[in-house]
Amino acid sequence: MDCYTANWNPLGDSAFYRKYELYSMDWDLKEELRDCLVAAAPYGGPIVLQNRVLDARIFHTEFGSGVAILTGAHRFTLSANVGDLKLRRMPEVPGLQSAPSCWTVLCQDRVAHILLAVGPDLYLLDHAACSAVTPPGLAPGVSSFLQMAVSFTYRHLALFTDTGYIWMGTASLKEKLCEFNCNIRAPPKQMVWCSRPRSKERAVVVAWERRLMVVGDAPESIQFVLDEDSYLVPELDGVRIFSRSTHEFLHEVPAASEEIFKIASMAPGALLLEAQKEYEKESQKADEYLREIQELGQLTQAVQQCIEAAGHEHQPDMQKSLLRAASFGKCFLDRFPPDSFVHMCQDLRVLNAVRDYHIGIPLTYSQYKQLTIQVLLDRLVLRRLYPLAIQICEYLRLPEVQGVSRILAHWACYKVQQKDVSDEDVARAINQKLGDTPGVSYSDIAARAYGCGRTELAIKLLEYEPRSGEQVPLLLKMKRSKLALSKAIESGDTDLVFTVLLHLKNELNRGDFFMTLRNQPMALSLYRQFCKHQELETLKDLYNQDDNHQELGSFHIRASYAAEERIEGRVAALQTAADAFYKAKNEFAAKATEDQMRLLRLQRRLEDELGGQFLDLSLHDTVTTLILGGHNKRAEQLARDFRIPDKRLWWLKLTALADLEDWEELEKFSKSKKSPIGYLPFVEICMKQHNKYEAKKYASRVGPEQKVKALLLVGDVAQAADVAIEHRNEAELSLVLSHCTGATDGATADKIQRARAQAQKK
């Protein structure tokens, strides 16, 4: 406990800074750092050493990372986004003959400016102009600026002058925060801001060859000795310092840690930590401390403090003892929401894992929260640390689609690039790992394989894709259209089938295309449907190639109605149809079509000779029309020619003559020979035309079976009753009875009842 604050250095009255080792460097570095241009990404990001120098600064905005370059001609060029390299040349700086003594990029209102120092003057360069600026309250006597530093958030600026004087203020150059005179005139190697969100005392860290100085708004600075060449990396909440052999972190001690660990602190967290230690020693003091916190009503706060402080500790031991204290305190609270404690445990476990020097991502808790777990996973994936990433996902129970599946998919995409492994092995390895994890798209992986020129592997991988629809686009791209077609059909998505069909149509010659269709009935009917509306000729070709004469016949029949206007054309189309039907061995259709041709020609002649409308009437209607027009002879002739059966002819004539109300002709007709349809229809049709007189004539001729019906139709109930009684037919008797109405048929009804009674006696 006592030694805990040993590495704390006060800066001013209220703040402490501490520096601790993250891990020692295990890199195989041949050059000295001083020989390299060093760039390091924040958030514990990777470090790049480059020994070809080109002066450049990288900066970060909401839109991504930008880069500013100082060219050999002393001109500045700037790109707001390295992902989208659009270089923009900045205006010339008047009178700039040599490289500026120092320069940096400022970001204000989302626009990048360049601040540069030439001798005693400072210039601010934006897209439009170059203006001279003066920092407020700058001590006099400056003849040149040796270093400048802008803070992580681009809010603050520090300037180091040749007089060993440091000016600290806002990046807008409108306000001075403080100044410090370090009395070292040697130009510093590096100067960076060291601050954190809600910092009590912002500081600037200045590094010379062997000396590190932390200065702030305080008369004294903190000084460290550097044993080796070191490089500073500004972070969100501190500064990373690495050298050939070690990697350290310098930051302002966070509030919670300070509260707890400050010597003789009486903060609730400090008391709780103490209480827990006493409790472990089984000392009654534990109770005293606890009581003290509870009396002040600060137990909740104490637990929170311990949890928070644990997050800021680098050493797992210290994290543990703080968490143990929090856990102990929680026991005495009724309703302390467990989330913060649980999440802190989880987060620390993840952080400790990535901080390991094998992984080398020394994130602090604040950085981790700012960065988010997704980005951290992305980084692990980029560095191909797949197992660790998967373990983290599983440990944090991330949904598979965002977590494990995504990482496995990345792994698989990397795997397909291993050219020295055979297609079979890669495919098998991938399938073994991925199985059918939800959210993994085998088609994406296959696409990657295809992108690397491994078509066979891609096809193998596609086999594992459960959604056949997903396989299709890539198969098409790989020119495996036939395979694509069967996959599309499997998917049941007709649109997809159609897409493939059109591909195939362009890719294959017509014969092959039709051949392919022939083996895929589903695709064939789909394409046929399309052709019916859009490409009639193709439809015909399709039937032709299949020797489908039946459908060809139907096709030509349809054409005879739709496409042809002239009678000759129609007959010709019908002839083609009839030929096709013969080939299809469909004699019936062939004959019917030939009849139709005859009928058409005949109708044409009738129109010419008799006038009126005959074309496209049915045979029945043609004959009817002839009778209605008084051309009985012609009608007879037609009936004979087309062998109209007798029954039909009788029905037809009966109806037509009744329509004409030609009762005389009807009677003549009825007597021409014995009616094949009986005489009831005559009765019915006369009654339909309300001619009871005529109806009665035929009623007498109706055969015995239908006599009752006929008599009832003409309204002769009494006689109907007689016939029914004579027939002794129960059904007929009830039929007649149902027709007996009230007064008029009373006698008849009685008669029937009597007959019934009699019949029952027997």
Place this chain on the structure above:
Amino acid sequence: MAFPHRPDAPELPDFSMLKRLARDQLIYLLEQLPGKKDLFIEADLMSPLDRIANVSILKQHEVDKLYKVENKPALSSNEQLCFLVRPRIKNMRYIASLVNADKLAGRTRKYKVIFSPQKFYACEMVLEEEGIYGDVSCDEWAFSLLPLDVDLLSMELPEFFRDYFLEGDQRWINTVAQALHLLSTLYGPFPNCYGIGRCAKMAYELWRNLEEEEDGETKGRRPEIGHIFLLDRDVDFVTALCSQVVYEGLVDDTFRIKCGSVDFGPEVTSSDKSLKVLLNAEDKVFNEIRNEHFSNVFGFLSQKARNLQAQYDRRRGMDIKQMKNFVSQELKGLKQEHRLLNIGACESIMKKKTKQDFQELIKTEHALLEGFNIRESTSYIEEHIDRQVSPIESLRLMCLLSITENGLIPKDYRSLKTQYLQSYGPEHLLTFSNLRRAGLLTEQAPGDTLTAVESKVSKLVTDKAAGKITDAFSSLAKRSNFRAISKKLNLIPRVDGEYDLKVPRDMAYVFGGAYVPLSCRIIEQVLERRSWQGLDEVVRLLNCSDFAFTDMTKEDKASSESLRLILVVFLGGCTFSEISALRFLGREKGYRFIFLTTAVTNSARLMEAMSEVKA
């Protein structure tokens, strides 16, 4: 009359949500084209649209004028045109002609095409071929389920029947799968699934894939509907081909119910105006008689009318308060106007149907179903054709004869067709070719009569993996086996004495006690067994050995109430008779059935779908 549900009958889920969803989506789509616009609507979509969003809602969202998509040049002068269409090629041509005419005239407007229920790649292709793909913007209105009634959802896709069962076109199957997916998202998963038919199986598999892709969404939800049963129309053509004698079916056969409403002509309204009437459970009088055999309906209505008169007379001697009560309770609930309309409709039907013709017709149908006096029935059909009674009716009877008899004997097959062509015109040669392909009108003892290609193709079909591949000719290989199935499933009830239609004892009442609808019997049997076990022979006779399936998941989450709710999906359409029969079964067993159909159909619609008419 009007049998009440058992007190333990489960509540139906609220399907009005589907309407709200559809409306909100449509409004969203309309607002994608801000400002005033004219809306062109495909004729087939007008009635469904009217049930979702009326004109005033359209106007609220800046629809200026409404036009029907038809083969006429549009007179719209608006700067923005919006087309609401089914994904059909002929619609694309219409739009293309309009846009190209504008281009010729040097006019630029904004065009937006909204496809319902989805767009097809072929349509976009045509737009591209016509050179206007870049000029129009395309959207989808995923409106696939219209609640026509509390227990009836219709996809309003009558073309499904012809496209799939005649042309072998599978494009709508995906739409069905999407609709089922929507239902399971809204009303929870279905713990028990059954199905029969090739299309049923494909739709089911596609639907399963969709559910798997969006894993987790329905997981953990409590099922609201315990069972789903998918059935292809071609499993049972017989029922759909019979004349309907239950009131609602009869109204459909006589007046054509369109999208849940019917236009009663002057002969019904007894005035010179026609009246459009919504027919559903909200019309209390209609609801009481819809499932009744029509012979009961007229008596029932007259009785009601008399009662009302009596009550009306009672008003003398009431005080104001009683009077108020009387008006609000009795008159409002009863909707006198509708009652009178029903009486009018009923009278009109009675006039037509009690005629001897109708009795004879029904008698013939019953003879066909029972399989006796075939010669007499054949002569009856011949006379029907000779007299030119009605092309559709004649065709229907021929099909009924063919299916019940496993095809016509060659002599009849030829002579009936010849007669038919002579009566109704030679173009029906194509109709017969269609009917044969669909298996509706065939010749006995096939094999040698199949052309070489057809038999080859039908062999191909039987060889291919089940459920994945279908073909237009598939039905050629089938025999209907109706007689054997009828015997196995006891479809013709043995009746001692009169069948009392007032107190039905089985589902046969919907056909005057003569025949239990095959489709409904299959559903009943499977639900009873909770599987196809023991029905192997029936399944084989139905030619569905590869396409009968059961899929059960654990039921622990399903409440006993939900397990008595059954969603029946008819692929290719269902008739009101089948609905009535299943409603009856539900009342008997304490189930409630919910119906999802690609469209409500009847014999005439099926026949029309197969008919070729001159363009």
